Amino acid sequence: MIHLLRTPKISPNDDRLLVVRFLVEDGEQVKKGREIVELEGAKTVVAVESPVAGIFYPFQEVGTEVPIGGIVGVITPTPMTRSDILLALADDDTRQADAPVPSTPGSGVRFSKAAAAWLDDNGLVADRFAGHGLVTVSRLRAMLADEGNGRPNGVRQGVAPSPGRPGANRRVLLAGAGPGAHQVLDILLRDSESEVIGLLDDNPEKHARVIRGIPVLGPLEHMNVLATQNKADSVLCTTPTAISFRQKVGVMAREAGLQLATAIHASAIISETASIAPGSVIGALCYIGPETILGENCFLSSRTTFEHHNQIGSWVTTGPNVATSGLVVVGSGVRFGSGIVVEPKVIIGDNATVASGSVVTNDIPAHAILKRGSDGKPILQPRKANP
């Protein structure tokens, strides 16, 4: 079996990468995980590791630009001549189908004339569809319809909602009566458009308690009944980090016919062109930049900055002082600690975790954990033990 080493996609805007240097010799025996080649995009240099043990043969020269998905080299189990490798590759019909490599211009998107006109008519910016391939009007409609349904956006699935704000909360139930409830009450008790009517919590010890004048009504499983009794319109989750809990609340709210409420601190600044899906808590002094999309049910602690043209998935949580630069993509279920800086155009995969104090310069794959070593340098753990 011959393994192909292909150029990875490292940012939405690089459709080809420059071969900077090879870190192993032509024909060298390499171990699995050994760094093979350095590739440079517009912003970063990445090292590609060998997926298997074997013998490496380069297929490109230093200084060439290789399209994303192009073959940089191969790893063979035994020594082979170049022509044998080519023959073997051609012969190997049973090889797994490779991921398709669409040929698109630099932005990775192409609009039909009708779609381009439609964008114009609706005052939408083409940039936000980068990487979406062929876009027709019906595709645009479908994307925007998805957003209207409040469907979560996974990274690179690339559903791009139009800018928008959730509707009014009116009578709100809060799910979770822990410390987060205090943060949320701090926001909503000042909000003239919201009336918090009660809290729900599964811990019986908290039932019948009152927090800042609001009663804990009962367990979560009675949401449906309690909402009807108390004529609730919406529900909001107050537990920042328990993602499964946040997801559960979302499902129960829908089943109970409730809206997801949104809590945005009066001191937060939200750009006119940013889009906020319902269900999120946005703490004091947060900033959501222009054209940034925030998925549903996120919990942003104070001083979270998502700069312009970010795509943030659902159920994302941040500690205080997390800041992304422009064009960052954050998958759903990503957890940020506190005091984190993210470089432009970085892509953070679904359910990744970023430790406090990290400076994120490279992409983080889904389910991976970016830690800080004892020397302060970042360490990327490929996958959580139990994603």
Next chain:
Amino acid sequence: MNIPASCLRQAITIRLVEERLLELYALGEVHGTVHTCVGQEWSGVAVCAALRKGDTIFSNHRGHGHFLSWCDDVEGLIGEILGRSSGVCGGWGGSQHLAVAGFFSNGIVGGMGPVSAGAAMAHKLRGGGDIAVLFIGDGGMNQGVVFETFNAASRFDLPLLIVCEINGIAQSTAIDTVLAGSLAGRAASFDIDIVEGDTWHPEALLASAQRAVTQVRSRSRPVLLCVHTFRLNPHSKGDDLRPRALLDDYRQRDLLCQWFAAADGDIHTLRESCRMRVERAVQNALAAPMACGIETPFPARADVIWRPAVSPGGSLVTRLRNGWEKALSGDSRVLFLGEDVADPYGGAFKVSKGLSSRFPERVYNMPISEAAMVGLGVGLALSGLRPVIEIMFGDFLTLAFDQLCNHAAKFHDMYGGRFHVPLVVRTPMGGRRGYGPTHSQSLEKHFLGIPGLQVAAIHHRLDCEAMLSRLPGWIQHPLLLIENKTAYGLDGAAGVLEGFVYQETGGLFPTLRIHPGLQPDVLIFGYGGMLVEIEAAMDRLFVDHDVLCAAIVPTMLHPFDMDPVFEALRETHRMVIVEEGAGFAGLGAEVVAMIHERGVGPVRIKRLSGIALAIPAAVSAEATHLPDARAIVGAVLAMMHGR
């Protein structure tokens, strides 16, 4: 008389076998018919006595005697004619289609001519001194391909012995009523020497045959051995209109008849031993199981697996040329023959430019004899070489149809699956060059569906260089390779549709899929030169009309793999089929039929093809005649709007 005992025994055996076969026929044991050579036996006996192992015989419908003289396989012959699996071809060939090592017969009068010349050419190239032999009746000497064979055999100094069995009759027609000039004159005009003999003087015939064979072998030149003889029995069964008296007359002259009249003596003893042998063979054959099918030469394919398509850079013609160069340098069995293929001309479309300079002994010009050229290729391929025959324009393939359909395509199956014809015939099709009605057609549909004949159509995105370099090692069955005139100049990497995904299936002849990455509205199906039009249409449909199309572009047209089409159609349920040739009963029709048979569900299909008239030469008229991107766009839009 001084006839070797082995020859005597052979002649007697042949007579007894055929007489016994006629008895079995009368008893209803023979399915079909038998052409016996009763009265002509000495011809085969004499010629084969002069041959040696390594020589190759090509025989005709009246070939039992030739066959037994060559290999003496009485059991194999009788088993074959009685339709038993013990037959030499497992019962698939029957009386007229026999094959063992060094022997092949076929039922097309004259058709084996160029095939025998091809085998002679292979012998000559190998340089071992072996020769090829063609047995042909005097009726066959009016067949055009035989003249083509004479010409090629003589001009290329091929070691070919042509044995003409002159019995004065063809089926029911007296030869002198249909033959102008003379047989000798035919040979003379091609500068072919003649040796004569007859079956009433076997000793002299043995000597003549020996002389002819020696001459062919030593001079590497064709010789015509004229064997005067008489067919004592009807053409096949009960179809003899000749006067009784004439037949009786010849029966009395026939040596075997005379000998068999004696009730004792050496001949009688010999005859008895031969008779017992024949009888044993008959009983064994009758006890053997009836013939059954052989395994299909084209295995069913696995699931569709898509991988990135290559889209190679450089013009198609350059890549074809490079591919053939690799094929020639990588495999010494490869020969590249055709009209005007040699340098400095390098072929009408320059595919072979430079090849004859590099491989002068394997790339050369052929006379304008399409049938003989392809037949020659069949003989070369049957001899283990890897001939590639260029037909200058696809329109001229019709002249070689018999060689492709009745020879190249049949041999593997009808000889019981034991012989292969790894022949490539390649040719450009298609219009848009103003060449007019006889140089612009896409005739490949006429060659689709012939069992045993593979037909592939190259398009400009195919990595044909890699394909051709591997072709000699891959090919087992004849392959007709269709190119397209307008595609020769196209760069395989240029103009790849932005935003669409190009993928292909595996193998040497992958199916290309162009996909928008999203749910397409309509599927477009086409092949070869139509790819350019399909791509242009897909682009226009997306940009101007907001419609997403996918395309399926096969290269192997027969045997045809429908799975990629089924898979793609499940996505769209709408399909436009586009073919440059006349659409009636074409590949598109077959695809529609297969979709219907499979029951893919409700689908809407439109077909586009060339208009059913001769292709006009005038540029404006030609343009409206052939389907193009505009027509595809129109068909897709009509379909989108429910029309």
